[in-house]
Amino acid sequence: MSALLTTSVGSFPKPEYLLRARTKASKGELSEEGLRALEEKSTAEWIQFQEQIGIDIPVDGEQYRGDMATYFAENIDGTEISGLVRSYGNRYYKKPIIVDELRRKGPISVDWFRFAQARTRKPVKGMITGPYTMMDWSFDEFYGSRETACLAFAKLLHQEARDLESAGAKIVQVDEPALSTRFDELPLLVKAVGVVTKGLRAKTILHTCYGNYNEIFAYFNKLPVDQIDLEMSNSGLDLLERFRREPLRKEIAFGVVDVHSHVIEPESLIRERIEKALTIFDPDKLYIDPDCGLKTRSVEEAQAKLRNMVAATRAVRESHHLTVGKG
Amino acid sequence: MVGTTVVGSYPRIGERPEEQSLRRAIARLDKGEIDAAQLRTVEREVVKAVLREQNEAGIDAVTDGQISWYDSQSHIARKLTSIEIGGLVRYFDTNTYYRQPIVRGAVAWKEPILGDEWKFAQANSKAPVKAILTGPLTLASLADDKHYRSKKALALDLATALGEEVSSLVRGGAAQIQLDEPILTRHPEDLAIAIEGLERIRSRKGSARLAFFTYFGDVTPIYEDLLESPADTIGLDLVQGAATWDAIAKYGSEKPLVLGLIDARNTKKEVPGEVAKKVLELRDLVDLKTTDLSPSNGLEFLPRERAREKLGILSAAARQVGVAA
Ligand SMILES: [Zn+2]
Numbered sequence: 001m002s003a004l005l006t007t008s009v010g011s012f013p014k015p016e017y018l019l020r021a022r023t024k025a026s027k028g029e030l031s032e033e034g035l036r037a038l039e040e041k042s043t044a045e046w047i048q049f050q051e052q053i054g055i056d057i058p059v060d061g062e063q064y065r066g067d068m069a070t071y072f073a074e075n076i077d078g079t080e081i082s083g084l085v086r087s088y089g090n091r092y093y094k095k096p097i098i099v100d101e102l103r104r105k106g107p108i109s110v111d112w113f114r115f116a117q118a119r120t121r122k123p124v125k126g127m128i129t130g131p132y133t134m135m136d137w138s139f140d141e142f143y144g145s146r147e148t149a150c151l152a153f154a155k156l157l158h159q160e161a162r163d164l165e166s167a168g169a170k171i172v173q174v175d176e177p178a179l180s181t182r183f184d185e186l187p188l189l190v191k192a193v194g195v196v197t198k199g200l201r202a203k204t205i206l207h208t209c210y211g212n213y214n215e216i217f218a219y220f221n222k223l224p225v226d227q228i229d230l231e232m233s234n235s236g237l238d239l240l241e242r243f244r245r246e247p248l249r250k251e252i253a254f255g256v257v258d259v260h261s262h263v264i265e266p267e268s269l270i271r272e273r274i275e276k277a278l279t280i281f282d283p284d285k286l287y288i289d290p291d292c293g294l295k296t297r298s299v300e301e302a303q304a305k306l307r308n309m310v311a312a313t314r315a316v317r318e319s320h321h322l323t324v325g326k327g
Numbered sequence: 328m329v330g331t332t333v334v335g336s337y338p339r340i341g342e343r344p345e346e347q348s349l350r351r352a353i354a355r356l357d358k359g360e361i362d363a364a365q366l367r368t369v370e371r372e373v374v375k376a377v378l379r380e381q382n383e384a385g386i387d388a389v390t391d392g393q394i395s396w397y398d399s400q401s402h403i404a405r406k407l408t409s410i411e412i413g414g415l416v417r418y419f420d421t422n423t424y425y426r427q428p429i430v431r432g433a434v435a436w437k438e439p440i441l442g443d444e445w446k447f448a449q450a451n452s453k454a455p456v457k458a459i460l461t462g463p464l465t466l467a468s469l470a471d472d473k474h475y476r477s478k479k480a481l482a483l484d485l486a487t488a489l490g491e492e493v494s495s496l497v498r499g500g501a502a503q504i505q506l507d508e509p510i511l512t513r514h515p516e517d518l519a520i521a522i523e524g525l526e527r528i529r530s531r532k533g534s535a536r537l538a539f540f541t542y543f544g545d546v547t548p549i550y551e552d553l554l555e556s557p558a559d560t561i562g563l564d565l566v567q568g569a570a571t572w573d574a575i576a577k578y579g580s581e582k583p584l585v586l587g588l589i590d591a592r593n594t595k596k597e598v599p600g601e602v603a604k605k606v607l608e609l610r611d612l613v614d615l616k617t618t619d620l621s622p623s624n625g626l627e628f629l630p631r632e633r634a635r636e637k638l639g640i641l642s643a644a645a646r647q648v649g650v651a652a
């Protein structure tokens with residue numbers, strides 16, 4: 001039996017040299033191949049780091065992505081990319097615009113999955129930006145219906161999931177940060193994610209964040225995935241009590257470090273959080289990870305948080321005499 | 328015939344390098360390369376450009392684009408007593424975030440909030456500039472209330488504070504005040520609180536006109552009560568809140584309406600003639616001479632270029648109503 005496996009949600013910060021290279025590339029001062037070489041370098045470095053600290057289920061770190069929705073949209077026919085819109089403060093991003101019927105040009109994330117998997121014996125997660133989030137974060141000039149657009153994304157993302165599986169992915173994660181945007185659309189989200197995960201042999205995960213979990217709680221058991229991944233350190237520790245009363249019939253990945261704070265949580269605090277989770281969830285169904293992607297932290301902060309997370313998990317395993325088994 | 332107005336916010340930056348000045352300036356402020364006064368200068372240049380774009384499109388009543396607002400909540404709340412500004416919280420279903428006001432004690436007005444911004448904008452606009460305030464119910468609903476433990480009590484104290492602000496704005500020359508209560512599209516059951524707040528604010532407005540706006544959804548269940556509310560004009564989102572259209576078609580309105588028919592959350596361009604046709608369906612139900620056309624909500628969710636185009640569509644649609652009617 002494996003217990004308390006450690007993993008990450010998806011993104012890691014880009015090192016300084018990659019940030020500079022991306023700026024250059026956007027001005028046409030660096031070739032696509034030149035940029036790709038540096039993306040490969042930092043991806044390899046992140047895989048190596050995860051190996052070194054002993055993360056059980058590594059991720060590729062999304063060094064090649066700008067925004068999670070536009071990265072997928074750039075590889076889908078029928079989309080354009082908008083001008084900049086504001087997220088908050090001085091942060092802006094570009095959104096996909098659906099201008100025609102959506103069709104996948106070819107595999108989107110499979111190359112990077114292969115690149116990362118070739119560098120570790122541990123199982124790397126395949127990562128898909130979910131259909132509901134793709135729809136909610138896009139402008140739609142074509143379908144004129146949120147449901148139709150969402151299901152069109154779902155259909156082509158299912159092909160992507162299949163391709164990841166064929167490339168050897170044992171785990172496929174569907175990211176749905178927009179999940180709690182409109183509660184009345186939760187049935188649509190369940191339907192669309194179901195289209196993506198239908199018939200997959202790989203273990204499936206749904207990640208979401210910044211939600212009003214109380215409103216969506218009733219849907220957790222309905223989500224057509226094997227595991228849900230929630231931010232618990234930032235907003236969810238109260239949620240534990242609700243899980244005690246209404247048990248989750250799935251695996252859970254439990255976020256134990258806050259990705260929005262510069263503060264490096266000490267090992268002791270993370271241990272407490274894991275211990276609390278263990279009072280409710282079986283150790284073989286409980287995975288330990290950060291709340292969300294770490295991309296907004298500095299490389300040093302992200303690494304320090306991950307180191308403490310792994311050390312704390314190890315300490316809890318030892319004190320409970322739990323074995324790691326094969327990840 | 329029908330007039331034109333906007334709801335409030337406008338994109339701060341665009342694709343052209345000269346439209347990125349504010350983003351660059353804030354980055355430089357964060358690095359300590361410029362100070363707050365220098366940032367203010369850049370901000371005001373952007374406000375002028377935003378006013379120019381609205382003036383050129385021929386919009387009848389404009390705003391400063393809320394360019395200096397960090398967000399719709401903290402920009403107002405941070406100037407009131409006993410409020411701290413907390414972390415980021417998602418703002419409705421927009422995929423944008425606001426800094427959440429944390430209420431630590433009794434809330435009151437202490438200093439002018441929008442006066443200088445409004446005066447600067449009006450001095451740089453040919454068209455009248457509306458002063459926009461987030462309504463007390465929305466502020467109360469989106470805040471983290473650690474003091475009152477009662478949405479109503481907090482909202483009413485906020486209303487008193489905002490009344491003071493309205494009085495100060497009107498003394499400074501503002502003739503059009505707009506109060507935004509988007510939360511009513513999510514919690515129509517709170518209308519009574521919103522109206523009690525509105526009454527407090529109305530009593531301080533002097534001869535200024537008071538507009539009451541809702542957006543991000545429909546207000547079908549409270550449409551008739553909204554028309555009875557003590558505001559001079561009612562602004563409605565008829566895109567995301569398309570359901571409200573049926574209520575207008577059924578009950579009409581004696582009170583001037585602002586019809587938010589231009590989609591401010593999607594890049595798809597409306598055909599002005601089709602928008603005009605839709606407005607004309609209401610010709611026997613509302614007085615088109617006192618009706619305004621507007622985007623469905625603030626334009627900041629669109630790229631700058633498209634926001635500009637939507638202003639053009641808005642104007643063209645209003646002109647076509649005039650020709651046809
Ligand atoms: Zn997340």
